[in-house]
Amino acid sequence: MGARHHGSPLPELATMRLDSEPDVFTARQLARAAGAAAGLDGPDQVRFATALSEIGREALAAGGARIDFVLRNPPALAVVLTADRVIPADAAGLVAAGRLVDLTVSPTGPAAGGAGGAGGAGGAGGAGGAPTVVTLAKPLAPGAVVDDARRTRLRQILAATVPLSPADELRVQNSELVSALAELRDNQNELLRLNAELEETNRGVLALYSQLSAELEETNRGVVALYGELDERGIALTRANEAKTRFLRSVSHELRAPVNSVLGLARLLLDPAGDSLTDEQRRQVELILASTKDLLTLVNDLLDLSKAESGRLEPALEQVDIRAVLAHLDGSLRPLATRPGVELVIEEDGEVGPLYTDETLLGRVLRNLVGNALKFTEHGEVRVTAARTGDAGDTVTFVVRDTGIGISAEDVEQVFEEFYQARSHLHARTRGTGLGLPYARRVCELLGGRLDLVSELGRGSTFTVTLPRDADVCHQADAEEGADSPLTPGEAPVRVSTALVVDDDPAFRMTMRRLLADRADRVLEAGDGHEALAALHADPPDVVFLDLMLPGLDGGEVMSTMGADPALRDIPVVIVTWSDHDTRRGRGPGSAVAVLAKLTLSQRAIDAVLARVDALRP
CATH class of the missing domain: 1.10.287.130 (Signal transduction histidine kinase, dimerisation/phosphotransfer (DHp) domain)
Structure with missing residues (x-):
């Protein structure tokens, strides 16, 4: 019966029967010869031969066995012993052999598979007296190749092996024992x-x-x-x-x-x-x-x-309209973007919503960052974005990204030190104190947020301002302000045909133009009182947003002149001032319908004023 491996027959190197005590000696000699021919070293040859002789005596006591010598892959020399009857699992020979070589015991059928110890002989002594198959294996040296040529050579060596007499075998064993003791x-x-x-x-x-x-x-x-x-x-x-x-x-x-x-x-x-x-x-x-x-x-x-x-x-925390902040930032800094090939882009995510912070301090930080970006960008763009961030949308992030000269890695942290300025060819043409960025970072920390910088020399810089939105406070403020708002959920805001903005500050006029972009078909501008009156006579608007502090003819005089003119007295006037106290001045039926503070100006306030203006229409 041929030994098998993974379902395929394994070519035997030699086969013998074990029926008597001399056969045990012969099996030991063949095992030693096969080990030497396969390349095992001396001690491994002795271990392999000794293990086979120990199991052979157990098999002889059980009535005999068949022994097949095979060479298998992965490269290993194996002996498959098929006993005629069951060998007890706790037999002393099996235990001793398991300490010397890889040993696999199967109750039924030949097994030339994986190696295990004597303890892996589960089921030996199987049911119905089935024969016990014991496989001994010894791995060959690394790099050894098992092919038909090698099998043929080992088969020839084993066939030429002449069995020794028992006395000679004992002498060989004694010699091996002496060598082992030495x-x-x-x-x-x-x-x-x-x-x-x-x-x-x-x-x-x-x-x-x-x-x-x-x-x-x-x-x-x-x-x-x-x-x-x-x-x-x-x-x-x-x-x-x-x-x-x-x-x-x-x-x-x-x-x-x-x-x-x-x-x-x-x-x-x-x-x-x-x-x-x-x-x-x-x-x-x-x-x-x-x-x-x-x-x-x-x-x-x-x-x-x-x-x-x-x-x-100390920050004065209040609800801030981010859209108004960005509009004012655009109006005040766009005049600085005078370098050819440099574009200032300001974007806002419409879902940002309100922010509870100090509007003045936030404006200073953003003006500082955008101003620096414009100074140190020769080509490309300076882009400002605002978006709600955080897992729960509980933060608002402002990003100022430019395509300017950038900052080297060793200077990224130093630029936040007082009076430090990274040197570049643009510093010869721009002035600075080295205090803007340290101040901006401290203000961000004061507002409960942080200021981060990522930059690469020659490719540009990205400043990121992250502030807590304080959603609970903003939600409460939204509810309170919504109670006073003339707009109900789903109601469209009031639109007017023409609005006139009178202010000597071009940046603020730009802010108002942005806030009125979706509320007026046309937005006219005047820089002083005389220009305002000329615009009123040339094209009477639906509403006038008037600053009181004007050069030449101030806002109060403009309102008095309007009140004395039948063609102008009924035009609604909204006073826009830096102060939030009541600055209305009477001029009969045409007195101001509302007062707005520039510091807290928002789209909601504009909508409320336009709703009031619409209510006054005949």
């Missing part, structure tokens, strides 16, 4: 030598450990002393920083008054109504004016920074 003695001597070396090494390690422990203890004492010194220096640095902040705050306040005086005097000298100046004098005064403005900017930056550092900068 090897064991050599191994024992080597182990003793290694133990001696290990003890010597241990003594050295203990000495080194004692030395290191002493040095570590000394180092720890030094570290403790160093920590004490660092604590003292930290306290001194904190006091020095507080003194610096007080000094900056004091100096900023003291410098602001004389700087403003110099600005006023320079403007008086340049006033066309004053004494005439020569071209050289005018040029020098203009230089004085420009330098004084730069100095005032520095003083203001120092004052803002000192307030932020000292904790005296």
